[in-house]
Amino acid sequence: MTQPRPALPSPTAAPEADVRSDRIIDWLSASDRNAPHVLRTDTLISVIDRFQANQDLRLLPVLDALGRPCGAIFERDMRRLLLNPYGHALLRNPAYGGDLTSHIRNCPTADIAQSIGETLEQYRIGRGTEGMMILRDNQLFAVLTNRRLALLAGEWEAYRARLRVGRADQIENAAQRFEGEVASLGRMMDKLSKMLESDAAEVAERSTQVGTRAAAVATAAVQTSAHMEEIAGRGRELAGALDSIAARTEEARNAAQEAVALVSAGSARTADLRVSAESIESVIDLIGEISRQVNLLALNATIEAARAGDAGRGFAVVAGEIKLLSHQTATAANRIRAYVDDIGHAVDEVSGGHAQVETAIARIAANSAEIQGAVTLQRSATQLIAFNAAQTHDASRAAGVDADAINGIAQSAAERAGAMLVIAKRVFDGAQQLAVESSHFVEQIRVA
Template identity: 40%
Template sequence: MSTLPAHHCRLLDWLTPAERNPPSLALDAPLAQAVRHFEEEADLRLLPVVDGVNRPTGAIFEKDVRRLLLNPFGHALLRNPAYGRRVDALIRPCPVADLDGPERSILDVYAAENGQEGMILTRKGRLFAVISNRRLIRLAADEQLHDAERQMARARRIEAASERIEAEIAALADQLRGLAAGLRGGATATADRAAINSAAANALAAALAQRRDNLAVIARETDALAATLDAIGRDTVTARASTAEAVQLVDDSRARIVELDAFAQTIGTVTSVIGGIAGQVNLLALNAAIEAARAGPAGAGFTVVAHEVKLLAGQAGRAAENVGAQVAAIRAAVDRVTANHERVEAAIAAIAALTRNVECAVREQHIATHTIAQNVAESVESTDAVQGDITRVGESASAAAHNATSIAQLSADLLDGAEQLSAGIHRFLSELHAA
């Protein structure tokens, strides 16, 4: 079963049982049967004519039948087989509305088809009900009453909605006022904080610039220190080479001193031999003098020779003693030189060890210095980046301060708009209530 529109449902409840079960005529029914229906039902104003499947093809109106009966020849016409056998002569168009058709008011259909005596209602194209003109007038009155009630209900709903909207708009206006005031206060505070942040960012940027300059100076000094350490490292390598050469020279000198000591020992041995020979010669001269004395005058020449030989032996002995003393002095000097050489060797060894330690320390310090220089360079770069970020933060803070000022102005405009909206709504509701 199809779903009917709301006004059609109300129409079904409004129809009487007689209207929902109207009399009808078939197309081939005699005209006398139509007359009999109108005579039997005094309130009948139209009689639907249907085909074989109960679809209305038109209607016979009560005024046409009455006009026929009031005609002096009416009864004769009814008895005439050519005229009274069928109802075709009196069928006229009649307004028809289908309850399952488009959602249109039957009163609109009735008015559109210029109805006068009534109209036919169908469902799915078949006869369903007949409504007289008088009942249609009452239906129109009921529809108007229903529309009036609907309009009154709508007015009451509008009034209630207006009151509710008025309350809601008043609350909304209060909220907008509070929001605008809070927004303006927040914008002012934001502008102040943004100004403070901008000043702090500028100060921090200046401090970072000073730090960057200081780091740049440290980087330059560190590079100079690294260059100095490089030079020290090179000098240390040279000193180590010189120390190795000095050690080699000391070793060669020690070998020469050893040779000199051996030569001095050889000289001492020769001096001892010379001293022994001088002693033997002196002893022989003494023996020769004794023998010359025994010889008397014949040995006087030997005495002179023995005396000379004794003198030469004495000179040779003294010379040997002097040479021995000199050799002893040389050996003492060689001993002292040897001792000094040992101390020199110890000092050179200490210097070589110290040089190696210095070289290691310089190498480590060189690595550390280069690392420091690299770190300082990276710090300079990062400081530059941070300074750029701080500058951008300062610019953002300035922009935020400007935006906050704009927001404060917008909040003031919003507050004015809220006041104007509230006043406009009050005027609208006043005019609506007055209407």
């Protein structure tokens, strides 16, 4: 019973000739990929039948059960059996035609990933005469006969010739473009060299001007630095004076606060004196009341002494003296009241004076505070001015240093500009030489 044949890899369509690569797979036709084959387990008579069915068949690949080639059977080895009229009957004998091993020969092989040149080299190395097998993953993919290989070799050489012609055309076109671009580049370099020469001269002139101006800036920076240093010194002195004024103002403010405290204490004592004066008035009123009572008693005693007659004369004299003393006491009390009233008016005047003094001292303290605040602000502003003046002094000094550096750079730029002039001349000479060499190179390519 015949075993099923292993499936061969499915062929893919060949690309167009103008997009072919050098890989052998791109040069295989459909008939190459669908070449007949037999299995190692097939009989010899099936091999003869395949050769008889295809008169152009020169080799028949023999595959194992996995589709891997074991070798090939060549038409030249089967020719005597094909020409023998009794060969077909002989092959039906199981003892003679049942095994293909003795008829299998080595056949050159190549992988589809190889180039067509490598494939032809493999065929040469393998000493092929009838054809070769093309493999993919060690399985049969296509079969190329000797004639087909010769045709492929001719097509390959023709294809390479077309590639060389196309490449020559590309080289010619590239040479023409190169010649045009070199000519354009030469003209551009000529123009650039002239521009470079002009710019270098201008840079040299400007560098000289910058150097002159930098020297002037350096001189002005030195003068500014000296002036700002003097301003900074005066500012520091003014800040010191303002510090002294602030200290004296603080002392005056403290003295005013102490005076306010003393005046406040005096006002308190004056208030106490007013209270004492009011107490004295109370006592005077009591003395006046006592004097009136004594006077009334003296009057009653006089009346009673008059009634008593001679017996009451001494008592009447005493009553008169008491009445006189009471009158003197009332007079003294009135005088004391007058004095107390004067003291009260004086106390009121002192209290008013104290209030005015307190108001004046309060104004002095407020003015001192305002003066101290203004002095503080002025001191801060003066210190800031002194600081800024010091910074400006440092900046002016740095500007002088930078101006000197700019002057040095300007001189260096002038020297570089001179070097640029030399380079511009060299660029111009190089452009002319490049144009000559490029023309010579293009002529050599065309002659080649």
